[in-house]
Amino acid sequence: MIDLYTWITPNGLKVSIALEEFGLPYRSHAIDITKGDQFLQDYLVINPGGKIPVIIDHETGITLAESGAILLYLGEKTGRFLPRQGAARHHTIEWLMWQMGGFGPTLGNAHYFLTAGQAPFAEDLIRRDTRRLYETLNARLADRDYLVDDYSIADMAVWPWVSRFQRHKIDLNAFPYVRQWYLRLAARPQVKYTIPHFTSEIPQP
Template sequence: MITVFTDSSPNGFKVTIALEELGLPYALEQVNLHAGEHRQSSFLAMNPHGRIPVLRDEQTGVTLFESSAILLYLAEKTGRLLPEALTARWEAIKWLQFHSASMGPILGQRVHFELFAPTRLREAIDRYRSLSEEAFATLDRHLSSRVFLAGDSYSIADIATFGWTHIAVICGFGFEHHRHLTRWHDAVARRPAVGRGVMLPAPATGP
């Protein structure tokens, strides 16, 4: 049995979407971030950095944190959500890494400085607005000539990236002027498994 320890966040939604897409049986354990449950010793034993999500696979004995690592594990376990062709496979991995190294951290900082920081720091807000716009524009250009991030095949790169575009929409960080990115986002959002995944353990809300 797979158990996922998570809360309502973009990083958590990536894993619940993937599990719903794959149809794997799993148990969901909510880790209430607002209550500080991610700082309890039982959770830190699984992820010493105290971040969700964590996946534990009793069948294999594997415990993983970091959403991209979890997505790669699920794709390898099932042989799905990663293209078989070499070039397309590495396209998916490349854009998964773009999400991990660029898009996710940038939007995460924008959410903090723009919506939750106790002091509004104009320089920080402007910086992360600019950086997120650059990330959106990069994705838009890439998607102008392909259906999904790796080409014609929906993959873990799309799931990971959607986790953050979904939160961007909820937070009012619009990207409607990027029509290719918007087309892609809307197409992914219509997938039934995606609709289920972003409701687990509960829908995300704005500030």
């Protein structure tokens, strides 16, 4: 059994999607970050960093924070959605790191700056970088159904961030391959169960 401590953020949702996809038994515990639950002493014992998500795998005794590390761990544990060797493995990790190091942090800033309307310089910088990252993702998906050869933890990591495209001031019709990929993953039962509705209405082509 795995205990998952999480909230409905992109980083939290990608671990929820993964646990459903891997078919592992787990229990979810809501850590309401809007109320500061992540800084309560009981939670800081589990994760001194005061962030979500965290898992406790009672089968192995491992407690693990950081969503990317959790996805890698679950892939290693199950032998699924993470190739065991070869170029596909390295490219899966590459695109997971792309999400962790660029896509996620930039879009996280977009959630704040592009809705606040109080910092024109920062807004312009983040708007341009957000578009650049969507262009990168669109180019990657131009000739493939998934980020690497098959559906993987990299797709699970990127999808919840794209689901907030409206907050990024992005028209998905401008990125048709991202749009197709987004809808393809949204149709998966495990994703539907974890996120039972679209964060934003999907524009018609």
